[in-house]
Amino acid sequence: MSYASRSRRFVFVHGAWHGGWCWATVRQLADDRGHRTWAPTLSGMAIDEPCAHVDLDAHIEDVHNLIIREDIRDVTLVGHSYGGLVITGVADRVPDRIERIVYLDAFVGANGRSFADLAPIHDIEALVVEDRIAPMIPIEKLGSFDREMAVILASRLVGQPWRTFAQSLHFSARALNRLPRAYIRTSDLIPEQAEHAMALGIEMIDARPAGHDAMLTEPAKIAMLLEQIEGLPVHRAEE
Template identity: 35%
Template sequence: MQRRTLLHLAAGTSAAAGLLGSTVVRAADRKTFVLLHGAFHGGWCWAPVAERLRAQGHRVFTPTFTGVGERAHLLSPTVDLNTFIQDVTAMVEAEELRGITLVAHSFGGYVASGVIDRIPERIASAIYLDAPMGSNGVSVLGEAPADVRQARLAAADVINGTRVITPPSSTAFGLSDVAQVAWVNRRMTPMPLRAYEMPLALSGPPGGKLPKCFIRCVDPALPNIEPSARYAREHGWNYSELQTGHDAMVSMPDKLAEMLVA
Protein backbone atom coordinates (compact mmCIF):
# COMPACT_ATOMS: atom_id res chain seq x y z
CA MET A 1 0.00 0.00 0.00
CA GLN A 2 2.79 2.45 0.83
CA ARG A 3 4.46 1.80 -2.52
CA ARG A 4 1.23 2.45 -4.43
CA THR A 5 0.71 5.66 -2.49
CA LEU A 6 4.21 6.88 -3.25
CA LEU A 7 3.82 6.17 -6.96
CA HIS A 8 0.51 8.01 -7.04
CA LEU A 9 1.87 11.01 -5.19
CA ALA A 10 4.88 11.21 -7.45
CA ALA A 11 3.37 11.02 -10.88
CA GLY A 12 -0.29 10.04 -10.96
CA THR A 13 -1.87 6.86 -12.19
CA SER A 14 0.53 6.37 -15.12
CA ALA A 15 3.54 5.97 -12.83
CA ALA A 16 3.00 2.31 -12.04
CA ALA A 17 2.80 1.40 -15.70
CA GLY A 18 6.02 3.30 -16.38
CA LEU A 19 7.81 1.54 -13.54
CA LEU A 20 6.60 -1.94 -14.48
CA GLY A 21 7.59 -1.27 -18.07
CA SER A 22 11.17 -0.39 -17.19
CA THR A 23 13.83 -2.35 -19.03
CA VAL A 24 16.53 -3.94 -16.89
CA VAL A 25 19.87 -2.82 -18.29
CA ARG A 26 22.82 -5.08 -19.02
CA ALA A 27 25.37 -5.43 -16.23
CA ALA A 28 27.90 -3.44 -18.28
CA ASP A 29 25.46 -0.53 -18.55
CA ARG A 30 24.52 -0.34 -14.90
CA LYS A 31 25.40 2.91 -13.20
CA THR A 32 25.95 4.04 -9.64
CA PHE A 33 23.89 7.12 -8.81
CA VAL A 34 24.33 9.35 -5.77
CA LEU A 35 21.34 11.71 -5.59
CA LEU A 36 21.68 14.87 -3.47
CA HIS A 37 18.62 16.71 -2.22
CA GLY A 38 18.01 20.43 -1.95
CA ALA A 39 17.06 22.75 0.90
CA PHE A 40 14.40 21.63 3.40
CA HIS A 41 14.28 18.20 1.76
CA GLY A 42 16.04 14.93 2.53
CA GLY A 43 16.95 11.75 0.70
CA TRP A 44 13.24 10.89 0.90
CA CYS A 45 12.40 13.27 -1.98
CA TRP A 46 14.30 11.04 -4.43
CA ALA A 47 12.23 7.93 -3.65
CA PRO A 48 10.11 8.03 -6.84
CA VAL A 49 13.19 8.42 -9.07
CA ALA A 50 15.32 5.96 -7.09
CA GLU A 51 12.60 3.34 -7.38
CA ARG A 52 12.61 3.64 -11.15
CA LEU A 53 16.40 3.55 -11.44
CA ARG A 54 16.70 0.51 -9.19
CA ALA A 55 14.02 -1.28 -11.18
CA GLN A 56 16.39 -1.03 -14.15
CA GLY A 57 19.28 -2.52 -12.18
CA HIS A 58 21.20 0.65 -11.27
CA ARG A 59 22.72 1.23 -7.81
CA VAL A 60 21.23 4.29 -6.12
CA PHE A 61 22.21 6.12 -2.94
CA THR A 62 20.17 9.01 -1.50
CA PRO A 63 22.05 10.45 1.50
CA THR A 64 20.37 12.96 3.80
CA PHE A 65 22.44 15.85 5.15
CA THR A 66 23.01 16.24 8.87
CA GLY A 67 20.21 18.10 10.66
CA VAL A 68 17.43 17.73 8.08
CA GLY A 69 14.96 15.07 7.01
CA GLU A 70 15.17 11.91 9.11
CA ARG A 71 18.40 13.35 10.57
CA ALA A 72 16.70 16.49 11.91
CA HIS A 73 17.45 15.33 15.46
CA LEU A 74 21.14 16.02 14.72
CA LEU A 75 20.56 19.72 14.07
CA SER A 76 23.07 21.83 16.02
CA PRO A 77 24.77 25.25 15.83
CA THR A 78 27.86 23.62 14.28
CA VAL A 79 26.12 22.22 11.19
CA ASP A 80 27.18 24.10 8.05
CA LEU A 81 27.92 23.61 4.36
CA ASN A 82 31.12 21.69 5.08
CA THR A 83 29.12 19.29 7.24
CA PHE A 84 26.94 18.45 4.26
CA ILE A 85 29.95 17.96 2.00
CA GLN A 86 31.52 15.67 4.60
CA ASP A 87 28.25 13.71 4.87
CA VAL A 88 28.45 12.80 1.20
CA THR A 89 32.20 12.19 0.93
CA ALA A 90 32.08 9.95 4.02
CA MET A 91 29.19 7.93 2.56
CA VAL A 92 30.98 7.52 -0.79
CA GLU A 93 34.18 6.38 0.91
CA ALA A 94 32.39 4.07 3.36
CA GLU A 95 30.47 2.39 0.54
CA GLU A 96 33.67 2.24 -1.55
CA LEU A 97 31.91 3.81 -4.52
CA ARG A 98 33.63 4.70 -7.79
CA GLY A 99 32.47 5.72 -11.23
CA ILE A 100 29.62 7.69 -9.68
CA THR A 101 27.00 9.70 -11.52
CA LEU A 102 26.51 12.50 -9.00
CA VAL A 103 23.13 14.24 -9.27
CA ALA A 104 22.37 17.40 -7.31
CA HIS A 105 19.10 19.25 -6.93
CA SER A 106 18.80 22.92 -5.98
CA PHE A 107 20.88 23.75 -2.84
CA GLY A 108 22.54 20.36 -3.30
CA GLY A 109 24.51 21.85 -6.21
CA TYR A 110 26.79 23.61 -3.73
CA VAL A 111 27.31 20.33 -1.91
CA ALA A 112 28.03 18.49 -5.17
CA SER A 113 30.64 21.04 -6.21
CA GLY A 114 32.36 20.63 -2.85
CA VAL A 115 32.27 16.83 -3.09
CA ILE A 116 33.70 16.84 -6.62
CA ASP A 117 36.48 19.18 -5.52
CA ARG A 118 37.46 16.78 -2.72
CA ILE A 119 37.07 13.34 -4.31
CA PRO A 120 37.07 13.83 -8.11
CA GLU A 121 38.67 10.43 -8.67
CA ARG A 122 35.51 8.68 -7.49
CA ILE A 123 33.08 10.54 -9.74
CA ALA A 124 32.49 9.86 -13.44
CA SER A 125 30.02 12.65 -14.21
CA ALA A 126 27.83 15.27 -12.59
CA ILE A 127 24.27 16.37 -13.25
CA TYR A 128 22.97 19.61 -11.77
CA LEU A 129 19.17 19.56 -11.63
CA ASP A 130 17.99 23.18 -11.43
CA ALA A 131 20.93 23.63 -9.07
CA PRO A 132 23.37 26.50 -8.51
CA MET A 133 26.90 25.12 -8.74
CA GLY A 134 28.48 27.83 -6.59
CA SER A 135 31.98 29.26 -6.85
CA ASN A 136 35.01 29.57 -4.62
CA GLY A 137 34.60 31.99 -1.73
CA VAL A 138 30.90 32.63 -2.29
CA SER A 139 28.07 31.52 -0.02
CA VAL A 140 24.56 30.49 -1.03
CA LEU A 141 23.14 33.70 0.44
CA GLY A 142 25.95 35.74 -1.10
CA GLU A 143 25.08 34.48 -4.56
CA ALA A 144 21.30 34.69 -4.18
CA PRO A 145 19.33 37.60 -5.67
CA ALA A 146 18.37 40.23 -3.11
CA ASP A 147 14.71 39.18 -2.98
CA VAL A 148 15.58 35.52 -2.39
CA ARG A 149 18.15 36.46 0.25
CA GLN A 150 15.65 38.67 2.04
CA ALA A 151 12.97 35.98 1.93
CA ARG A 152 15.35 33.40 3.41
CA LEU A 153 16.45 35.72 6.21
CA ALA A 154 12.84 36.72 6.90
CA ALA A 155 12.07 33.03 7.44
CA ALA A 156 14.87 32.66 10.01
CA ASP A 157 14.06 31.25 13.42
CA VAL A 158 15.84 29.57 16.33
CA ILE A 159 15.34 25.89 17.19
CA ASN A 160 17.11 24.52 20.27
CA GLY A 161 19.76 27.21 20.02
CA THR A 162 20.34 26.79 16.28
CA ARG A 163 19.50 29.48 13.77
CA VAL A 164 17.44 27.98 10.98
CA ILE A 165 15.40 28.93 7.94
CA THR A 166 11.91 27.51 8.08
CA PRO A 167 10.53 25.83 4.95
CA PRO A 168 8.06 27.57 2.64
CA SER A 169 5.12 25.75 1.11
CA SER A 170 6.18 23.29 -1.56
CA THR A 171 4.10 25.31 -4.02
CA ALA A 172 7.14 27.62 -4.08
CA PHE A 173 8.98 24.76 -5.77
CA GLY A 174 6.49 24.51 -8.61
CA LEU A 175 4.25 21.78 -7.21
CA SER A 176 0.51 22.09 -7.76
CA ASP A 177 -0.88 18.56 -7.42
CA VAL A 178 -2.69 18.50 -4.08
CA ALA A 179 -1.30 15.13 -2.99
CA GLN A 180 2.25 16.02 -3.98
CA VAL A 181 2.08 19.39 -2.20
CA ALA A 182 0.82 17.73 0.99
CA TRP A 183 3.45 14.94 0.82
CA VAL A 184 6.36 17.36 0.47
CA ASN A 185 4.99 19.87 2.99
CA ARG A 186 4.74 17.32 5.77
CA ARG A 187 8.23 15.95 5.08
CA MET A 188 10.20 19.19 4.86
CA THR A 189 12.31 20.36 7.80
CA PRO A 190 14.14 23.62 8.66
CA MET A 191 17.61 24.29 7.24
CA PRO A 192 20.56 25.46 9.37
CA LEU A 193 21.27 29.07 8.48
CA ARG A 194 25.05 28.50 8.70
CA ALA A 195 24.83 26.28 5.63
CA TYR A 196 23.62 29.31 3.67
CA GLU A 197 26.18 31.67 5.15
CA MET A 198 29.36 29.59 4.80
CA PRO A 199 31.36 30.31 1.61
CA LEU A 200 32.08 27.35 -0.63
CA ALA A 201 35.78 26.44 -0.82
CA LEU A 202 36.90 25.14 -4.23
CA SER A 203 40.35 24.68 -5.72
CA GLY A 204 39.08 25.12 -9.29
CA PRO A 205 35.91 25.77 -11.29
CA PRO A 206 32.68 24.17 -10.04
CA GLY A 207 32.35 20.60 -11.23
CA GLY A 208 36.05 20.37 -12.00
CA LYS A 209 37.02 18.67 -15.24
CA LEU A 210 34.26 16.05 -15.17
CA PRO A 211 31.61 15.69 -17.88
CA LYS A 212 28.70 17.80 -16.64
CA CYS A 213 25.06 18.31 -17.50
CA PHE A 214 22.62 21.00 -16.40
CA ILE A 215 18.89 20.24 -16.43
CA ARG A 216 16.72 23.35 -16.22
CA CYS A 217 13.15 23.02 -14.93
CA VAL A 218 11.12 25.53 -16.91
CA ASP A 219 7.42 25.09 -16.08
CA PRO A 220 7.47 27.24 -14.05
CA ALA A 221 11.09 28.40 -14.14
CA LEU A 222 12.59 29.84 -10.95
CA PRO A 223 14.31 33.13 -11.88
CA ASN A 224 17.09 32.69 -9.30
CA ILE A 225 18.30 29.53 -11.11
CA GLU A 226 18.84 31.29 -14.44
CA PRO A 227 22.37 32.61 -13.67
CA SER A 228 23.51 29.02 -13.04
CA ALA A 229 21.80 27.77 -16.18
CA ARG A 230 23.48 30.54 -18.16
CA TYR A 231 26.88 29.67 -16.65
CA ALA A 232 26.42 26.05 -17.72
CA ARG A 233 25.51 27.02 -21.28
CA GLU A 234 28.36 29.50 -21.59
CA HIS A 235 30.92 27.02 -20.28
CA GLY A 236 30.03 24.20 -22.63
CA TRP A 237 28.11 21.92 -20.29
CA ASN A 238 25.51 19.62 -21.78
CA TYR A 239 22.24 21.45 -21.29
CA SER A 240 18.63 20.32 -21.44
CA GLU A 241 15.24 21.42 -20.15
CA LEU A 242 12.44 19.64 -18.36
CA GLN A 243 8.85 20.79 -18.73
CA THR A 244 7.99 20.81 -15.05
CA GLY A 245 8.62 22.79 -11.89
CA HIS A 246 11.63 22.91 -9.58
CA ASP A 247 10.82 19.69 -7.65
CA ALA A 248 11.04 17.54 -10.77
CA MET A 249 11.88 14.39 -8.81
CA VAL A 250 8.36 14.57 -7.38
CA SER A 251 6.36 16.00 -10.28
CA MET A 252 7.97 14.14 -13.20
CA PRO A 253 9.95 11.11 -11.95
CA ASP A 254 9.54 8.97 -15.08
CA LYS A 255 11.02 11.54 -17.46
CA LEU A 256 13.69 12.61 -14.98
CA ALA A 257 14.86 9.04 -14.40
CA GLU A 258 15.06 8.59 -18.19
CA MET A 259 17.17 11.73 -18.52
CA LEU A 260 19.53 10.74 -15.71
CA VAL A 261 20.25 7.41 -17.33
CA ALA A 262 20.70 8.99 -20.75
Protein backbone atom coordinates (compact mmCIF):
# COMPACT_ATOMS: atom_id res chain seq x y z
CA MET A 1 0.00 0.00 0.00
CA SER A 2 1.50 3.31 -1.07
CA TYR A 3 0.91 6.36 1.08
CA ALA A 4 1.62 10.04 0.71
CA SER A 5 4.69 11.00 2.73
CA ARG A 6 3.69 14.47 3.97
CA SER A 7 1.59 14.85 7.08
CA ARG A 8 -1.87 16.11 6.12
CA ARG A 9 -4.80 17.66 7.91
CA PHE A 10 -8.28 16.24 7.42
CA VAL A 11 -11.62 17.49 8.70
CA PHE A 12 -14.24 14.77 8.28
CA VAL A 13 -17.89 15.78 8.12
CA HIS A 14 -20.56 13.15 8.63
CA GLY A 15 -23.79 12.82 6.72
CA ALA A 16 -27.43 12.90 7.78
CA TRP A 17 -28.47 10.90 10.86
CA HIS A 18 -24.83 10.11 11.70
CA GLY A 19 -22.25 11.71 14.01
CA GLY A 20 -18.52 12.17 14.20
CA TRP A 21 -18.29 8.62 15.56
CA CYS A 22 -18.73 7.17 12.07
CA TRP A 23 -15.19 8.28 11.12
CA ALA A 24 -13.44 6.60 14.06
CA THR A 25 -11.65 3.85 12.12
CA VAL A 26 -10.70 6.04 9.17
CA ARG A 27 -9.35 8.62 11.60
CA GLN A 28 -7.33 6.02 13.48
CA LEU A 29 -5.78 4.78 10.24
CA ALA A 30 -4.92 8.34 9.22
CA ASP A 31 -3.60 9.25 12.67
CA ASP A 32 -1.41 6.14 12.66
CA ARG A 33 0.18 7.46 9.46
CA GLY A 34 1.04 10.76 11.07
CA HIS A 35 -1.84 12.86 9.81
CA ARG A 36 -3.98 15.16 11.95
CA THR A 37 -7.72 14.64 11.89
CA TRP A 38 -10.90 16.16 13.24
CA ALA A 39 -14.45 14.79 13.02
CA PRO A 40 -16.98 16.99 14.80
CA THR A 41 -20.50 15.87 15.55
CA LEU A 42 -22.65 18.61 14.06
CA SER A 43 -25.14 20.62 16.10
CA GLY A 44 -28.33 18.80 17.00
CA MET A 45 -26.88 15.42 16.02
CA ALA A 46 -26.29 14.01 19.48
CA ILE A 47 -29.02 11.89 21.04
CA ASP A 48 -31.56 14.09 22.88
CA GLU A 49 -29.75 17.30 21.89
CA PRO A 50 -32.16 20.19 21.20
CA CYS A 51 -32.32 21.05 17.51
CA ALA A 52 -35.31 23.34 16.97
CA HIS A 53 -33.20 26.10 15.44
CA VAL A 54 -30.48 24.02 13.78
CA ASP A 55 -30.26 24.55 10.02
CA LEU A 56 -27.68 24.04 7.26
CA ASP A 57 -25.98 27.33 8.10
CA ALA A 58 -25.52 26.12 11.69
CA HIS A 59 -23.71 23.01 10.45
CA ILE A 60 -21.53 25.05 8.12
CA GLU A 61 -20.74 27.34 11.05
CA ASP A 62 -19.82 24.34 13.23
CA VAL A 63 -17.05 23.32 10.85
CA HIS A 64 -16.01 26.88 10.04
CA ASN A 65 -15.63 27.63 13.76
CA LEU A 66 -13.60 24.46 14.28
CA ILE A 67 -11.16 25.47 11.54
CA ILE A 68 -10.75 28.97 12.98
CA ARG A 69 -10.60 27.87 16.62
CA GLU A 70 -7.98 25.18 15.96
CA ASP A 71 -6.19 27.40 13.42
CA ILE A 72 -6.33 24.61 10.82
CA ARG A 73 -4.70 25.50 7.50
CA ASP A 74 -4.11 23.63 4.25
CA VAL A 75 -6.88 21.26 5.26
CA THR A 76 -8.66 18.64 3.22
CA LEU A 77 -12.40 18.68 3.85
CA VAL A 78 -14.03 15.26 3.50
CA GLY A 79 -17.83 15.23 3.45
CA HIS A 80 -20.05 12.16 3.36
CA SER A 81 -23.54 12.25 1.83
CA TYR A 82 -25.39 15.31 3.24
CA GLY A 83 -22.01 16.41 4.62
CA GLY A 84 -21.02 17.33 1.07
CA LEU A 85 -23.32 20.34 1.28
CA VAL A 86 -21.67 21.35 4.54
CA ILE A 87 -18.11 21.23 3.19
CA THR A 88 -19.15 23.12 0.06
CA GLY A 89 -20.48 25.87 2.32
CA VAL A 90 -17.36 25.83 4.51
CA ALA A 91 -15.00 26.02 1.54
CA ASP A 92 -16.95 29.00 0.24
CA ARG A 93 -16.40 30.83 3.53
CA VAL A 94 -12.69 30.12 4.05
CA PRO A 95 -11.22 29.04 0.69
CA ASP A 96 -7.76 30.26 1.75
CA ARG A 97 -7.71 27.60 4.50
CA ILE A 98 -8.64 24.72 2.19
CA GLU A 99 -6.18 22.56 0.28
CA ARG A 100 -8.68 20.16 -1.23
CA ILE A 101 -12.33 19.09 -1.08
CA VAL A 102 -13.28 15.41 -1.17
CA TYR A 103 -16.89 14.31 -1.57
CA LEU A 104 -17.46 10.76 -0.30
CA ASP A 105 -20.59 9.47 -2.04
CA ALA A 106 -21.90 12.92 -1.27
CA PHE A 107 -24.16 15.74 -2.35
CA VAL A 108 -21.97 18.31 -4.06
CA GLY A 109 -24.60 21.01 -3.83
CA ALA A 110 -26.22 23.42 -6.26
CA ASN A 111 -26.44 27.14 -5.61
CA GLY A 112 -29.83 28.14 -4.23
CA ARG A 113 -31.03 24.57 -3.71
CA SER A 114 -31.57 22.56 -0.54
CA PHE A 115 -30.94 18.93 0.35
CA ALA A 116 -34.69 18.36 0.04
CA ASP A 117 -34.57 19.77 -3.50
CA LEU A 118 -31.70 17.49 -4.49
CA ALA A 119 -32.71 14.23 -2.76
CA PRO A 120 -35.55 14.93 -3.60
CA ILE A 121 -37.86 14.99 -0.58
CA HIS A 122 -41.40 16.18 -1.29
CA ASP A 123 -43.58 17.76 1.41
CA ILE A 124 -40.73 17.76 3.91
CA GLU A 125 -42.79 19.21 6.75
CA ALA A 126 -45.04 16.13 6.70
CA LEU A 127 -42.02 14.06 7.80
CA VAL A 128 -41.15 16.22 10.81
CA VAL A 129 -41.62 14.82 14.32
CA GLU A 130 -40.33 16.97 17.21
CA ASP A 131 -38.13 19.04 14.88
CA ARG A 132 -36.48 15.98 13.34
CA ILE A 133 -36.77 13.70 10.34
CA ALA A 134 -36.23 10.04 11.19
CA PRO A 135 -33.67 8.01 9.20
CA MET A 136 -35.15 7.43 5.75
CA ILE A 137 -32.66 4.94 4.28
CA PRO A 138 -32.81 1.26 5.32
CA ILE A 139 -29.57 0.01 6.90
CA GLU A 140 -29.10 -2.53 4.11
CA LYS A 141 -28.98 0.33 1.61
CA LEU A 142 -26.07 1.93 3.46
CA GLY A 143 -23.71 -1.01 3.01
CA SER A 144 -23.02 -4.66 3.64
CA PHE A 145 -23.18 -5.00 7.43
CA ASP A 146 -23.33 -8.17 9.48
CA ARG A 147 -26.30 -8.45 11.83
CA GLU A 148 -24.42 -7.23 14.90
CA MET A 149 -23.04 -4.16 13.14
CA ALA A 150 -26.43 -3.38 11.61
CA VAL A 151 -28.01 -3.38 15.08
CA ILE A 152 -25.26 -1.13 16.46
CA LEU A 153 -25.57 1.28 13.55
CA ALA A 154 -29.34 1.47 13.86
CA SER A 155 -28.99 2.30 17.56
CA ARG A 156 -26.60 5.18 16.87
CA LEU A 157 -28.47 6.95 14.10
CA VAL A 158 -30.49 9.98 15.21
CA GLY A 159 -33.22 12.05 13.64
CA GLN A 160 -31.95 14.85 11.40
CA PRO A 161 -32.83 18.44 12.34
CA TRP A 162 -35.38 19.13 9.63
CA ARG A 163 -34.24 22.66 8.83
CA THR A 164 -30.87 21.31 7.67
CA PHE A 165 -32.74 19.62 4.81
CA ALA A 166 -35.01 22.57 4.09
CA GLN A 167 -32.53 25.45 3.96
CA SER A 168 -30.97 26.29 0.60
CA LEU A 169 -27.21 26.42 0.12
CA HIS A 170 -25.69 29.59 -1.30
CA PHE A 171 -22.08 29.87 -2.40
CA SER A 172 -19.72 31.50 -4.87
CA ALA A 173 -18.94 29.10 -7.70
CA ARG A 174 -15.91 31.21 -8.53
CA ALA A 175 -14.34 30.55 -5.12
CA LEU A 176 -15.07 26.82 -5.22
CA ASN A 177 -13.88 26.32 -8.77
CA ARG A 178 -10.40 27.43 -7.74
CA LEU A 179 -10.06 24.56 -5.27
CA PRO A 180 -8.97 21.01 -6.17
CA ARG A 181 -11.95 18.69 -5.76
CA ALA A 182 -12.42 14.94 -5.90
CA TYR A 183 -15.48 12.69 -5.69
CA ILE A 184 -15.21 9.13 -4.36
CA ARG A 185 -18.20 7.17 -5.60
CA THR A 186 -18.83 4.14 -3.39
CA SER A 187 -22.41 3.17 -4.27
CA ASP A 188 -25.28 3.76 -6.65
CA LEU A 189 -27.49 5.34 -3.99
CA ILE A 190 -27.19 8.89 -5.37
CA PRO A 191 -26.00 8.46 -8.97
CA GLU A 192 -27.21 11.90 -10.04
CA GLN A 193 -24.73 13.49 -7.62
CA ALA A 194 -21.81 11.60 -9.14
CA GLU A 195 -23.00 12.68 -12.57
CA HIS A 196 -23.27 16.28 -11.37
CA ALA A 197 -19.72 16.11 -10.03
CA MET A 198 -18.45 14.83 -13.37
CA ALA A 199 -20.26 17.62 -15.19
CA LEU A 200 -18.49 20.12 -12.94
CA GLY A 201 -15.13 18.63 -13.85
CA ILE A 202 -14.50 17.21 -10.39
CA GLU A 203 -12.00 14.35 -10.35
CA MET A 204 -13.92 11.06 -10.12
CA ILE A 205 -12.73 7.96 -8.25
CA ASP A 206 -14.96 4.90 -8.62
CA ALA A 207 -14.73 2.77 -5.48
CA ARG A 208 -17.91 0.77 -5.94
CA PRO A 209 -19.20 -1.43 -4.38
CA ALA A 210 -17.78 -0.20 -1.07
CA GLY A 211 -21.28 0.87 0.03
CA HIS A 212 -22.73 4.29 0.77
CA ASP A 213 -21.37 4.20 4.35
CA ALA A 214 -17.93 3.24 3.07
CA MET A 215 -16.16 4.84 6.03
CA LEU A 216 -17.78 2.04 8.07
CA THR A 217 -17.78 -0.85 5.59
CA GLU A 218 -14.40 -0.21 3.93
CA PRO A 219 -12.42 2.16 6.18
CA ALA A 220 -9.01 0.93 5.02
CA LYS A 221 -9.94 1.49 1.39
CA ILE A 222 -11.18 5.00 2.13
CA ALA A 223 -8.04 5.85 4.10
CA MET A 224 -5.90 4.57 1.24
CA LEU A 225 -7.87 6.50 -1.39
CA LEU A 226 -7.61 9.70 0.62
CA GLU A 227 -3.86 9.37 0.78
CA GLN A 228 -3.66 8.62 -2.92
CA ILE A 229 -5.69 11.75 -3.63
CA GLU A 230 -3.52 13.77 -1.26
CA GLY A 231 -0.43 12.61 -3.12
CA LEU A 232 -1.59 14.47 -6.22
CA PRO A 233 -0.16 17.91 -6.93
CA VAL A 234 -2.34 20.80 -5.81
CA HIS A 235 -3.14 23.14 -8.68
CA ARG A 236 -5.33 26.12 -7.84
CA ALA A 237 -7.05 27.83 -10.74
CA GLU A 238 -6.20 31.47 -11.26
CA GLU A 239 -8.63 34.18 -10.22
